[in-house]
Amino acid sequence: MTPRVGSAGAGGVTRAQFLRLFGGVAAGVAVGGALAACGDDDGGDSGSASLSLIGVADQKGPLDVLTKAYSDANSGVSFKTTYAPTDQVTTSVRTQLGGGNAPDLHVLYPGSGNAMSTVDVAKAGLLADLSSQAWTSSIPSNLRPAFENDGKVYLFSSGVAVIGTIYNKKVFEAAGVQVPKTWGELLDACAKFKSAGKVPIALGAQTPWVTQLITYALVASHVYAKTPDFDDQMIAGKATFADSGWQDSMRLYMELRDRGFFNDNPNGTTLEQQTAMVAKGDAAMAVQVGPLVPAFRDAAANKDDIDMFPFPTADSADQVWAWGGANVGLGVSTRSKNKAAALKFIEFLGQPDNQNRWCELVSAIPLKREAGTKVDKALESFVPMLEANKLAPIGQRWPNPEVQPTHFTVIQDLLAKKITITEGLKKMDEAYKKRA
Numbered sequence: 001m002t003p004r005v006g007s008a009g010a011g012g013v014t015r016a017q018f019l020r021l022f023g024g025v026a027a028g029v030a031v032g033g034a035l036a037a038c039g040d041d042d043g044g045d046s047g048s049a050s051l052s053l054i055g056v057a058d059q060k061g062p063l064d065v066l067t068k069a070y071s072d073a074n075s076g077v078s079f080k081t082t083y084a085p086t087d088q089v090t091t092s093v094r095t096q097l098g099g100g101n102a103p104d105l106h107v108l109y110p111g112s113g114n115a116m117s118t119v120d121v122a123k124a125g126l127l128a129d130l131s132s133q134a135w136t137s138s139i140p141s142n143l144r145p146a147f148e149n150d151g152k153v154y155l156f157s158s159g160v161a162v163i164g165t166i167y168n169k170k171v172f173e174a175a176g177v178q179v180p181k182t183w184g185e186l187l188d189a190c191a192k193f194k195s196a197g198k199v200p201i202a203l204g205a206q207t208p209w210v211t212q213l214i215t216y217a218l219v220a221s222h223v224y225a226k227t228p229d230f231d232d233q234m235i236a237g238k239a240t241f242a243d244s245g246w247q248d249s250m251r252l253y254m255e256l257r258d259r260g261f262f263n264d265n266p267n268g269t270t271l272e273q274q275t276a277m278v279a280k281g282d283a284a285m286a287v288q289v290g291p292l293v294p295a296f297r298d299a300a301a302n303k304d305d306i307d308m309f310p311f312p313t314a315d316s317a318d319q320v321w322a323w324g325g326a327n328v329g330l331g332v333s334t335r336s337k338n339k340a341a342a343l344k345f346i347e348f349l350g351q352p353d354n355q356n357r358w359c360e361l362v363s364a365i366p367l368k369r370e371a372g373t374k375v376d377k378a379l380e381s382f383v384p385m386l387e388a389n390k391l392a393p394i395g396q397r398w399p400n401p402e403v404q405p406t407h408f409t410v411i412q413d414l415l416a417k418k419i420t421i422t423e424g425l426k427k428m429d430e431a432y433k434k435r436a
Contacts, residue, residue, distance in 0.1 A: 048076030049341035052103035054093055056086045056328065059107065062158070062358040070348050077341060090116045097126045100335055104342040108155050108331035110146035111396030119397075121331065122149035128332035128339055130154060135350025138368040142228060142389045146326045146396045156346045157329035158358035159366040160391065162322055162382045163213050165311045166296050167285035168278050169304075171198055175284070179309050181317040183252070189284075190261040199283035201256060203266040203415075204274030211411035212404070213287045213323075214256070214311075216394045218249035220321035221313040224392035231397040234432065241432070242425040250421040252313070254414055267412050275299050279306065287311050291363040293378045308378035310385065322382060324391025327364050399435055406431040 055063055060083045067079040082103075084092075089107050094115040096102040108127070112119035121127050130136060131153045139147050140160075147155045172179070175196045180186040190200035204210045223230050223245035233239035256262060263269055263277065275292070277283035279299035288296075290308065297303040314320045330349070332342045348354060355366040356373050365379055365386055375383060385391055395404060410424035 049104075049338040050078045050080060051105060051338055051342055051345060052080045052082075053105040053330075054082045054084070054089055054103045055107045055330070056089055057083045058362070059083065059328070062361045065357060065361070066349060066354055069354075070345055077345075090114060094121070097121065097333060097335075098124070102126075102333040102335060104336040104338045105330050105332055105345065107328060109328050110155055110157060110326035111393065111398075113396075113398045113403075114401055118147065118155040118331070119149045122152075122154045126334055127154040128334045128336070128343060130156060130332070130343070130346060133343075133347050133350055135347070135355070135368060140367075140386060140389055140391070143324070143326055143391070143393055145231070146393050154331055155326070155329050156331070156349055157326040157367070158349065158355045158362075159327055159364040160324045160386060161327055161362070161364045162290045162324045162379065162391065163217050163287065163311070164290065164308045164322060164382065165285050166278060166288045166293060166306060166308050166378075168281050168283070168300070169307055170302075171281050171284045177284075180312045181320070182312050183315055186312045187259070187261075190256070190259065193284045194260060198281075199263045199277060200261040200285070201263075202269075202274040202277040202283035202286040203262045204269045204271040204286075205266040205412055205415055206269055207271035207274075208405070208408040208412070210271055210274065210288075211408050211415075212395075213289065214253050215246075215249055215407065215411065216323040217287055217311040218252050218313045219246060219394055220323050220390075220392040221319060222246075222249045222252075224394070225314070225319060225321045225390070228389075228392075235397070235399070240425075241428045242422060246425055246428075247421060250414065250424065253411075254421065257415060262415075266415050281305075290376075290379055290382075293363055293376065306378070309381055320385075321390045321392055322385055323394055324365075324382070324386060325393035325396050327359075327362060398432065400431075402431040402434050403428060 109117045136153045177189045193200040297306045310322045352368040359366045413419045
């Protein structure tokens with residue numbers, strides 16, 4: 001099983017939040033009776049129905065708000081909702097889908113790589129087509145593969161989460177450092193922080209999933225900016241990790257190690273310690289996921305001291321890309337007895353105001369942004385990147401759940417100088433070749 005990520009609200013991010021951000025790769029565990037089928041027989045018209053919905057725990061906040069709003073506005077519609085750990089729904093819901101006793105609406109992960117990923121479930125003919133719904137026109141072109149199979153949209157996702165640099169503004173001000181825009185400026189800034197007795201970049205690599213974030217940030221600029229169809233090439237067997245910009249990305253990651261720009265013993269430092277170092281001003285910054293901005297703010301004496309900017313991974317600012325991927329969302333069972341009503345609810349979720357409400361609760365950027373759209377100020381610098389298709393959903397199209405944990409281990413071994421970059425990428429290529 002993938003290691004526990006942490007606890008929400010304590011400088012951590014829940015396992016479900018992590019899986020939402022990175023495509024939901026997880027091994028299944030035994031499932032109890034809590035997720036027994038929730039089907040109903042209230043008929044198929046969209047005006048009156050009791051809709052069954054199974055989601056992961058991290059979706060409870062936004063879906064509790066939005067199912068209530070929908071029921072309040074549509075008196076004939078009610079919801080039977082169940083939320084459970086990701087590992088459980090990944091196995092149980094797929095079993096129900098195949099058995100014909102699935103819920104009307106259910107959690108669905110972007111891209112491919114596990115039993116409840118969009119591509120995998122759609123290929124089995126178990127998802128209703130959402131392509132005709134208006135909100136689908138807001139899906140960024142480079143992120144569409146995470147929503148689609150064979151050119152049809154099957155995933156509803158409210159928005160996009162990002163990886164960037166969470167930083168302490170007071171530490172920057174005290175060192176006389178401006179937000180860096182290029183790799184060279186980042187290295188200069190790190191040198192100044194180190195001279196001032198501060199940890200330039202806090203890294204909590206003891207928490208395995210944290211290991212991958214700097215790689216993803218670098219790969220966005222050094223692979224996907226130059227080869228946007230890299231995932232397609234990997235799938236076709238025409239590209240590998242070892243013979244691509246992943247080499248340069250890993251080299252730059254380890255350059256930060258060799259220059260002493262990380263805290264001592266990153267492999268012995270947890271996510272919670274990483275968060276505390278930045279929040280308390282012992283470290284200047286950390287490469288992290290957008291949904292952790294609130295946790296860094298909560299750990300700081302002054303919430304306004306914490307902000308975020310794109311990790312400057314290229315030699316010029318216009319070449320900088322970032323990781324950005326679809327949030328885990330919902331699908332509609334093609335065998336639903338209330339399919340018309342379920343599709344109508346998805347249309348409701350796709351309205352800009354409702355995308356906005358969902359994303360406010362999970363610190364993400366809505367797919368559709370209008371004049372009144374609220375985006376966390378820490379994420380504002382990522383909006384132009386999203387609009388320019390400069391966000392890369394690295395990992396959301398990997399063919400199996402083996403690549404990601406292999407990546408974790410490779411980074412920990414590289415930080416400990418146990419293996420070479422070439423050896424590490426060879427391990428990742430071997431994991432990639434395994435089929436789910």
